[in-house]
Amino acid sequence: MEQEVLHSKWLVWHGKYHTGIERLERMCDSLGEWPEGEYLHIHLDQTRVYLSRNRQLLVIYARRHYKGLPVLRIPANVISDSGSK
Numbered sequence: 001m002e003q004e005v006l007h008s009k010w011l012v013w014h015g016k017y018h019t020g021i022e023r024l025e026r027m028c029d030s031l032g033e034w035p036e037g038e039y040l041h042i043h044l045d046q047t048r049v050y051l052s053r054n055r056q057l058l059v060i061y062a063r064r065h066y067k068g069l070p071v072l073r074i075p076a077n078v079i080s081d082s083g084s085k
Contacts, residue, residue, distance in 0.1 A: 001027065001040070015060035017051060024048040 004027050011020035028045050031037035051058070061071050 005044075012051060012058065013060075014062045015058075017055050017058060021048055021051050021055075024051070 004023060008020045008023045008027070011017070011023065024044050025048060028041055028048065031041040031044070064071050
């Protein structure tokens with residue numbers, strides 16, 4: 001399961017959102033078979049929904065990295081909040 005999550009992250013990072021979202025859906029479906037997987041199921045599904053709803057806003061970080069551009073790792077609301085003071 002850990003490798004599946006990491007591969008989904010790689011797909012999204014490289015702009016392959018659709019495939020990454022499909023992979024998350026399959027993982028959620030397979031977790032339905034295990035009662036102890038409920039916690040992970042909730043979080044994977046939340047991630048899937050977030051990616052689906054915000055697909056047009058996602059940045060292809062691999063492209064930025066290869067071009068030598070900075071890759072921010074802080075939440076956007078921290079950036080916007082800092083300018084309002």
